[in-house]
Amino acid sequence: MAAPRTMLDKLWDAHEILRREDGVSLLWVDRHLVHEGSHHAFAKIAARGLKVVRPDLTFAVVDHYAPTLDRTKIADPKIARMIGTLRDNAQAHRLRLFDLQDQDQGIVHVIGPEQGLTLPGLSINCGDSHTSTHGAFGALAFGIGATEVAHVLATQTVWQRKPRTMRITVNGTLGPGVTAKDIALNWIAALGTGGAQGHAVEYAGSAVRALSMEGRMTLCNLSIEGGARLGMIAPDETTFDYLKGRAFAPGKGWEKAVTAWSALVSDEGASFDREVVFNATEIAPTVTWGTSPEQALPVTAAIPDPARLDPEKAKAADAALEYMGLQPGRPLDGTPVDQVFIGSCTNGRIEDLRAAAAVLAGHRAKVPGLVSPGSAQVKAQAEQEGLDVVFKNAGLTWASSGCSMCVGMNGDQVAAGKRCASSTNRNFRGRQGPGARTHLMSPAMVAAAALTGTITDVRRFLGERAA
Amino acid sequence: MAGWTRHKGRAVFLGLDNIDTDQLIPARFMSTPRAQGYGQFLLHDLRNDADGAPDPDFPLNRRPDASVLVSGRNFGTGSSREAAVYALVDAGFRAVIAPSFGDIFAANAVNNGLLPAQVTDEAQAELAATLGTGTADISLDLETRTVAVGNLTVAFDLDESWRTKLVNGWDDIDLTNRHVDEISAFAANRAKSEPWAFPLTSE
Numbered sequence: 001m002a003a004p005r006t007m008l009d010k011l012w013d014a015h016e017i018l019r020r021e022d023g024v025s026l027l028w029v030d031r032h033l034v035h036e037g038s039h040h041a042f043a044k045i046a047a048r049g050l051k052v053v054r055p056d057l058t059f060a061v062v063d064h065y066a067p068t069l070d071r072t073k074i075a076d077p078k079i080a081r082m083i084g085t086l087r088d089n090a091q092a093h094r095l096r097l098f099d100l101q102d103q104d105q106g107i108v109h110v111i112g113p114e115q116g117l118t119l120p121g122l123s124i125n126c127g128d129s130h131t132s133t134h135g136a137f138g139a140l141a142f143g144i145g146a147t148e149v150a151h152v153l154a155t156q157t158v159w160q161r162k163p164r165t166m167r168i169t170v171n172g173t174l175g176p177g178v179t180a181k182d183i184a185l186n187w188i189a190a191l192g193t194g195g196a197q198g199h200a201v202e203y204a205g206s207a208v209r210a211l212s213m214e215g216r217m218t219l220c221n222l223s224i225e226g227g228a229r230l231g232m233i234a235p236d237e238t239t240f241d242y243l244k245g246r247a248f249a250p251g252k253g254w255e256k257a258v259t260a261w262s263a264l265v266s267d268e269g270a271s272f273d274r275e276v277v278f279n280a281t282e283i284a285p286t287v288t289w290g291t292s293p294e295q296a297l298p299v300t301a302a303i304p305d306p307a308r309l310d311p312e313k314a315k316a317a318d319a320a321l322e323y324m325g326l327q328p329g330r331p332l333d334g335t336p337v338d339q340v341f342i343g344s345c346t347n348g349r350i351e352d353l354r355a356a357a358a359v360l361a362g363h364r365a366k367v368p369g370l371v372s373p374g375s376a377q378v379k380a381q382a383e384q385e386g387l388d389v390v391f392k393n394a395g396l397t398w399a400s401s402g403c404s405m406c407v408g409m410n411g412d413q414v415a416a417g418k419r420c421a422s423s424t425n426r427n428f429r430g431r432q433g434p435g436a437r438t439h440l441m442s443p444a445m446v447a448a449a450a451l452t453g454t455i456t457d458v459r460r461f462l463g464e465r466a467a
Numbered sequence: 468m469a470g471w472t473r474h475k476g477r478a479v480f481l482g483l484d485n486i487d488t489d490q491l492i493p494a495r496f497m498s499t500p501r502a503q504g505y506g507q508f509l510l511h512d513l514r515n516d517a518d519g520a521p522d523p524d525f526p527l528n529r530r531p532d533a534s535v536l537v538s539g540r541n542f543g544t545g546s547s548r549e550a551a552v553y554a555l556v557d558a559g560f561r562a563v564i565a566p567s568f569g570d571i572f573a574a575n576a577v578n579n580g581l582l583p584a585q586v587t588d589e590a591q592a593e594l595a596a597t598l599g600t601g602t603a604d605i606s607l608d609l610e611t612r613t614v615a616v617g618n619l620t621v622a623f624d625l626d627e628s629w630r631t632k633l634v635n636g637w638d639d640i641d642l643t644n645r646h647v648d649e650i651s652a653f654a655a656n657r658a659k660s661e662p663w664a665f666p667l668t669s670e
């Protein structure tokens with residue numbers, strides 16, 4: 001009998017065209033997603049007189065620089081140029097472009113799944129680290145740099161050494177108000193931002209199985225913040241239900257596809273290079289206090305005192321607290337925030353907006369904030385459900401979809417010294433704007449922060465409102 | 468990209484862990500065409516104060532002639548932006564020495580001739596102690612995978628395939644095109660055995 005294989009083994013074998021003597025594999029790329037930031041790569045192939053070799057497998061989207069407040073005119077010439085360059089490249093290479101006015105536009109990692117471009121068993125690359133998101137469907141999905149993007153454009157392949165395997169199992173049931181975001185921040189805090197370096201992480205366990213596709217995407221999305229090369233979850237009924245009927249999902253061949261996809265599980269007895277187990281019942285709503293995603297704690301905890309940390313972490317904690325303007329020893333809960341942001345490829349999906357709206361419904365926020373749905377479809381769905389009215393009545397700004405305040409490239413920024421409760425994925429210095437102070441948390445937690453104007457345990461509002 | 472085997476230059480120490488790509492090059496500079504040079508953006512918001520005035524004490528400002536950076540753990544963590552590597556290369560850097568690197572950053576570095584030399588925590592501490600706040604002559608050898616500063620010689624780790632690539636200055640597209648027949652055969656096969664893997668827009 002053949003040796004038991006992991007899900008990574010199966011996906012890798014299915015895409016490996018050849019393996020060099022030095023152990024590096026040439027992999028076939030089923031889907032290549034490009035955005036405005038891919039301009040360096042298009043310039044590289046243009047310089048060599050090359051064309052995109054598989055325009056039918058390459059999809060372009062305007063997201064990183066997408067204006068979210070007024071799409072009719074783009075005031076900043078740099079932003080207009082970035083979007084214009086993508087349009088020119090999409091046209092020159094005959095690529096399907098999800099442009100600003102397209103009803104299917106959105107953040108690349110939101111629309112891939114939404115369109116059914118993301119499917120189990122596919123290999124998916126994009127010049128963006130959060131490409132790990134697509135692994136939630138049982139795809140081999142990882143981010144690449146511009147040189148590699150140019151390589152995929154020109155050859156539809158990528159050279160890659162197979163990563164080591166790591167399984168993160170989360171057993172048990174998440175408590176009320178605890179989400180996939182909290183599972184992720186919790187494991188990254190426990191293992192560190194280098195905790196999964198060089199590994200492909202497969203998520204397993206009853207708490208992971210119980211997650212919706214939205215939750216699974218959040219979890220896989222954040223894999224990269226723990227240093228992982230990619231994240232993945234074996235496809236199941238939840239996956240198939242989500243995909244059925246999507247624009248680019250198989251139609252006639254559906255049954256056959258589902259049969260093939262159902263085999264994409266790690267075999268009984270397959271061994272992983274590393275195994276880590278967490279208990280879902282022990283996970284609380286989690287918030288970052290520093291400038292690295294590993295600097296995260298349960299909302300019930302106190303801001304750490306660097307003097308009590310091990311010396312290795314103390315220096316970083318000191319610097320982070322200074323940048324964040326926080327006092328060691330004070331409770332995290334109750335820390336005043338200046339504004340909130342709900343959106344991004346981590347937590348900008350319909351379920352995220354529903355969770356935030358459930359907390360906000362019928363109340364006014366104490367601080368201003370921006371809500372940017374992950375895609376135009378999510379926006380339309382939210383409006384159909386009246387969520388936009390909830391946000392607007394709460395005093396928040398309801399915007400169009402794009403990366404927006406996750407990275408600030410489109411001009412949606414947090415001002416220097418301001419503190420933002422944010423549903424995004426990176427709390428790096430200056431990520432949301434020079435000098436901006438970011439606290440990462442789940443969308444429901446962001447909504448709770450909006451209501452009180454401070455970092456707040458969302459569980460206080462449960463029962464009262466959120467189901 | 469030209470290959471290289473040995474480099475002699477000046478090294479500077481930047482004693483921070485987790486220098487992420489958002490710090491290596493803040494997002495707002497990334498719409499700049501490469502031809503304008505990305506060196507000016509390297510670690511921009513760490514090197515300069517809020518008004519854009521350079522901090523005279525920042526190691527890279529004190530030592531603008533450095534071509535080798537010794538840094539802390541998890542260097543280049545974060546986004547896939549290759550611009551982070553362009554900023555280092557355009558500022559004259561040939562190597563970064565650190566105990567660990569963000570995976571995508573390291574791959575991007577090699578694709579641009581920049582060496583991500585991984586050393587042990589102990590070796591990094593020794594290099595840091597030797598450099599202090601100054602600079603020192605340093606030599607790097609891809610053949611022996613060693614770094615030498617004064618009397619101190621330490622070994623670094625580097626994936627064999629990356630070493631070959633740095634030494635030869637290979638371009639992947641050229642390499643891959645030698646396999647064009649295998650690629651076409653693979654694609655044809657896949658279309659037959661896994662038709663669902665190809666977008667069926669007509670259905």
Ligand code: SF4
Binds near residue numbers: 344407
């Ligand atoms: S939403 Fe943020 S993390 Fe996601 S693709 Fe956009 S910039 Fe990157």
